[in-house]
Amino acid sequence: MQINSELCHVDENKIIVRITVSExxxxxSSALGQGKDVNEAENNxxxxxxxxxxxxxxxxxxxxxxxxxxxxxxxxxPLINTENSKDSKDPSIDLPTYKSTTNQTIxxxxxxxxxxxxxxxxxxxxxxxxxxxxxxxxxxxxxxxxDRITSxxxxxxxxxxxxxxxxxxxxxxxxxxxxxENLILKSNKLLDILGWETVKARDFLNKQFxxxxxxxxxxxxxxxxxxxxxxxxxxRN
Numbered sequence: 001m002q003i004n005s006e007l008c009h010v011d012e013n014k015i016i017v018r019i020t021v022s023e024x025x026x027x028x029s030s031a032l033g034q035g036k037d038v039n040e041a042e043n044n045x046x047x048x049x050x051x052x053x054x055x056x057x058x059x060x061x062x063x064x065x066x067x068x069x070x071x072x073x074x075x076x077x078p079l080i081n082t083e084n085s086k087d088s089k090d091p092s093i094d095l096p097t098y099k100s101t102t103n104q105t106i107x108x109x110x111x112x113x114x115x116x117x118x119x120x121x122x123x124x125x126x127x128x129x130x131x132x133x134x135x136x137x138x139x140x141x142x143x144x145x146x147d148r149i150t151s152x153x154x155x156x157x158x159x160x161x162x163x164x165x166x167x168x169x170x171x172x173x174x175x176x177x178x179x180x181e182n183l184i185l186k187s188n189k190l191l192d193i194l195g196w197e198t199v200k201a202r203d204f205l206n207k208q209f210x211x212x213x214x215x216x217x218x219x220x221x222x223x224x225x226x227x228x229x230x231x232x233x234x235x236r237n
Contacts, residue, residue, distance in 0.1 A: 001028060003049070005042055008032065009116055011147065016113045019045035034113035044111060115155050119146060122162035132171035136161075139178045141220055154220070160227060183222040184214050190229040204228075 001023045009016035014034050019042065021029040033045025123133050134145050140161055141154055149155055165174075176182065191201050206212055208228060209221055217225060 003046065005045075007038070009113075009120060013147075014113075014116075015041045016116055017041040017045050018117070019049045021049050032113040032117050034111045034116075041113075045113075112152070112155060115152075115159060116146075118159050119155075119162065122159065122165070125167055126162070126165050127168055128171055136165075136171045136174060139175050140223065157220075157224060157227065161223070178219060178223075180215075180217075180219060180222060183219065183226065187214060187222065187226050187229060190226065190233065194229065194232055 001021055004020045004022065006018045006020070007015070008018045014036065015038055016032055016034050017038065018032050019030060020027060029049040031045045031048035033041045033043065033048060035041030035044055126132075128136070137143050137146060137158060141149070141158060143149055143154075146155075146158065149158065196204070202212060205214065205217075205225065208225070209217060211217060211221075214222065214225065
């Protein structure tokens, strides 16, 4: 078996490497690994890939494609195979469903490599520059950039928002959509579709955010509230 190692992301704090394991030109396993340097990232990715198919280290031959790229890459977008991309799903990305952590905690992994890869993938799909991404994240989650995010819950919400953006959309077009008035209107439509009366909606709000009115929610909490209502609709379908 052979391993191919691909550098996916570099910033001041971390490096992310994608490992693919193949045999006779057939994909056996793949994984992303995060580390402070290439070797650590590769080792973490290899360990994941091996674990997924119960491989031993002796079965693998590493073909390293990352060493010469490290000094050239800064916030490099992942290399995406565009052939049949609309009909295929990357098996290495298995993102958990967003849930509120007010009364329920999402397990936050130490390694966010797959989540960062997912963000890079969506940004490339949409066709945004770094400036577009920063504008969008500032208007939606009120961070200056993704590097400022320290909450895993917010990372997952950011990914969820990006997945809704159509390819070729302009980031500036979403500025007005993220004001509180429009977010409340959006939640009103979802509550109408759900058929929830005021009492039920208030109880749900209080349970999730410990607040009795949407007017008391921050912009980010309104986005999370909308996300939860959309999940309620998904459960019905």
